[in-house]
Amino acid sequence: EAQVTQNPRYLITVTGKKLTVTCSQNMNHEYMSWYRQDPGLGLRQIYYSMNVEVTDKGDVPEGYKVSRKEKRNFPLILESPSPNQTSLYFCASSLARQDGYTFGSGTRLTVV
């Protein structure tokens, strides 16, 4: 089944403890992206990647890192999480520039 898989689905962590949210797609998509969703603010793009080793900042990149060493994987790294990064995170991928995105099921992160 074609899908984007995120892990974990839920995560509670403490301020400053590094964490990684994994994202993997099995559709050979070139484009991948991370979004965060907060009440009243909609979805905001954190980082995106056009292909292996090609990444760029989205609208809210502060406090996040990404890497794209393989086409299928696009992990989101929080080096030192803070409470304002408590949010619902989504990974998404698309085949080509004009195509629709396939979204993962989301990761609900709570930083205390």
Place this chain on the structure above:
Amino acid sequence: SQQGEEDPQALSIQEGENATMNCSYKTSINNLQWYRQNSGRGLVHLILIRSNEREKHSGRLRVTLDTSKKSSSLLITASRAADTASYFCAPIFLSGGYNKLIFGAGTRLAVHP
């Protein structure tokens, strides 16, 4: 802002009625997509309409695009309780060779049995 802005913010209807949601945006686009999100779940791609198209259908969904007014609408006909969800439009701009989707805050649709 480049993002799509949906209207209304919330819509409550009875099963069997039609639901219309509108989207406006501010700059030129390449295409526009509509997504659905069930509470707390990932977004599901519904339909894509290109800038040179005026109308597109998919099952009970009908999407229109008016590039002169920079607006789009999503019509769900004969709504069902299962259509209860948030709906987002996502205008797509080419930015740095990348298709940048900018989501609005969405329309929350509630369909009552």
